[in-house]
Amino acid sequence: MKNIFYFAAFLIVLSSCKDAGQSKTETVVNTQKDTTTTLKVNEVISFKGQQVTGVSVANDGRVFVNFPRWREGVKNSVVEVNKNKKEVSFPNAEWNSWKIGDEVVEDKFVGVQSVVAFEDKLYVLDTRSQLFQNVLDAPRVFVFNLADNTLSKVYKLSEGSYHPDSYINDLRVDKKKNKIYFTDSGHAGLVILDMNSEVSKRVLDNHKSTSAEASYLTFGDKKWERAINSDGIALDTNNDTLYYHALTGYSLYAIPTSAFDLENETQIENQVKFIAKTAAPDGMILDASGNLYYADLEHNKIQYRQADGSISTLVEGDKVKWADTFSIYNNELYFTNSRINEISGDISEMEFTLNKVTLPTK
Numbered sequence: 001m002k003n004i005f006y007f008a009a010f011l012i013v014l015s016s017c018k019d020a021g022q023s024k025t026e027t028v029v030n031t032q033k034d035t036t037t038t039l040k041v042n043e044v045i046s047f048k049g050q051q052v053t054g055v056s057v058a059n060d061g062r063v064f065v066n067f068p069r070w071r072e073g074v075k076n077s078v079v080e081v082n083k084n085k086k087e088v089s090f091p092n093a094e095w096n097s098w099k100i101g102d103e104v105v106e107d108k109f110v111g112v113q114s115v116v117a118f119e120d121k122l123y124v125l126d127t128r129s130q131l132f133q134n135v136l137d138a139p140r141v142f143v144f145n146l147a148d149n150t151l152s153k154v155y156k157l158s159e160g161s162y163h164p165d166s167y168i169n170d171l172r173v174d175k176k177k178n179k180i181y182f183t184d185s186g187h188a189g190l191v192i193l194d195m196n197s198e199v200s201k202r203v204l205d206n207h208k209s210t211s212a213e214a215s216y217l218t219f220g221d222k223k224w225e226r227a228i229n230s231d232g233i234a235l236d237t238n239n240d241t242l243y244y245h246a247l248t249g250y251s252l253y254a255i256p257t258s259a260f261d262l263e264n265e266t267q268i269e270n271q272v273k274f275i276a277k278t279a280a281p282d283g284m285i286l287d288a289s290g291n292l293y294y295a296d297l298e299h300n301k302i303q304y305r306q307a308d309g310s311i312s313t314l315v316e317g318d319k320v321k322w323a324d325t326f327s328i329y330n331n332e333l334y335f336t337n338s339r340i341n342e343i344s345g346d347i348s349e350m351e352f353t354l355n356k357v358t359l360p361t362k
Helices: 004-011 024-028 257-261 265-269
Strands: 034-036 041-048 055-057 063-066 078-081 087-089 112-118 121-126 140-145 150-156 168-174 179-184 189-194 199-203 217-219 222-224 230-236 241-246 251-256 273-277 284-286 292-296 301-305 311-316 323-329 332-337 351-358
Touching (some): 055 332, 121 168, 168 230, 241 284, 292 323
Antiparallel strands (some): 168 179, 179 230, 189 199, 217 222, 230 241, 241 251, 284 292
């Protein structure tokens, strides 16, 4: 969608979006065999009136979640769920104390969209956007040492690598190339940050592969009318490949990470590969075996695509309500239910959950 302000309306009322240019029936055709595995979903914690999106589990089992500032009343941007299943402000209450209308400062979260625990650090992605309005200053990543919960680094996106209406959505850390890869769901594109130079660049801006290809999703007999761009992202470090997907779309794309070393945009675009037709997802994650997990938002499912191209349903049903973000720890898949399609106003009585399911052994 061209303007992030229209995107904001999904929290309040349905709005009309530009036609994606192809019929929904044509888009969702999938010839892959879908097999279903019945597994038990366990609730880790529930958040009343606080819409959770991101989750990440560190190597030592510490669990972190985040709450974007899509409305007033966000109590915390980032919390750790401790062993007693209690919420603890991370890294402390002061970092989470910013409110809409406050002055934007360097050491407080504004609008956190995702958290990623990588090795011994937690990467906190701050869109610097409130209520899906234009960014208040440069989107950035706060990096915290998990040994003592102290801030170790701040990466600010370079001018020109984001737009005023950008909504930087998710990230993956590439240790081999010392880069961070981001999706932008507000203004279609990817952002590549070099952690050595701390300079970021934008690629595939408004490219077909990063743009929404549908103007709505269908939930039962209701249309959720939005056009949301590049959102889900997953990094295959064994094959040096980055996967990504528009939220309102049914096409999975990939690009070799070596392409980001190229300076010519046309050369980068030529490296993009269409991988498969899938369900419309939100977040994505790869496991150690190369299985790509993602939600089928429209049918309350979590599916996974194996390396041979086969697609299976992991879980489905009422415990899967817009499975937003995934993390894998100790052979368990953690996922948040953000229930985005259900919201039309006040959320104070709604429950948003963090769940987990044990993955099948191969």
